[in-house]
Amino acid sequence: MKKILIVTAMLGCAALFAAPDQPGLNRDYWTSAQHKGDRNAKSLVAKKVAPTGSDVQKTSEAKSWTKPEKNANWANDYVQRMYGFIVPDVSGDYVFYVAGDDSATLFLSTDETPAKAKAIARTSAWTNPKQFTKSPSQKSAPVKLEKGKKYYVEAVMFEGAGGDNLSFAWVVPGKKAPEIISEKNLKTMK
Ligand SMILES: [Ca+2]
Numbered sequence: 001m002k003k004i005l006i007v008t009a010m011l012g013c014a015a016l017f018a019a020p021d022q023p024g025l026n027r028d029y030w031t032s033a034q035h036k037g038d039r040n041a042k043s044l045v046a047k048k049v050a051p052t053g054s055d056v057q058k059t060s061e062a063k064s065w066t067k068p069e070k071n072a073n074w075a076n077d078y079v080q081r082m083y084g085f086i087v088p089d090v091s092g093d094y095v096f097y098v099a100g101d102d103s104a105t106l107f108l109s110t111d112e113t114p115a116k117a118k119a120i121a122r123t124s125a126w127t128n129p130k131q132f133t134k135s136p137s138q139k140s141a142p143v144k145l146e147k148g149k150k151y152y153v154e155a156v157m158f159e160g161a162g163g164d165n166l167s168f169a170w171v172v173p174g175k176k177a178p179e180i181i182s183e184k185n186l187k188t189m190k
């Protein structure tokens with residue numbers, strides 16, 4: 001019982017305080033006061049523009065930074081990214097999908113090095129939350145992953161107005177449908 005309480009307390013903290021190797025992904029977001037018209041999260045990181053806020057997301061589906069029960073439509077004119085590591089349970093070929101509004105891109109590295117990450121899927125047109133099949137570009141080519149190995153992953157998006165959301169998914173070897181990646185296969189970077 002005590003152990004359960006401690007684990008619950010740790011997961012509670014993970015939602016508020018980032019630390020390396022916790023279940024989930026880091027998330028940074030920039031509202032208009034910070035991004036000042038630069039709608040590219042990669043560019044904001046390169047320029048070391050401090051995010052408006054940072055937190056930890058439990059899965060590969062981003063939630064509102066003010067209302068964690070909401071998976072969409074929580075603000076206008078902002079940029080965000082989710083990043084960290086995926087750790088597969090089984091070795092084999094994985095296919096990834098990304099969805100977002102207004103647009104989103106998914107990057108994956110060949111190991112835990114962020115610098116080796118390459119864009120593997122993107123959508124330039126808005127999608128509904130977890131709508132992974134609106135355009136073919138949202139789907140990656142098959143990627144060979146080894147079980148237990150850490151791979152740096154990063155999903156970026158920007159929102160102008162109207163609806164907004166961000167998520168990515170994988171199809172694990174032997175399955176057909178894209179699944180949101182759960183916290184057991186995700187690790188924070190910081
Ligand atoms: Ca919006």
Ligand SMILES: [Ca+2]
Pocket residue numbers: 101102126159160161162163164
């Ligand atoms: Ca939008």
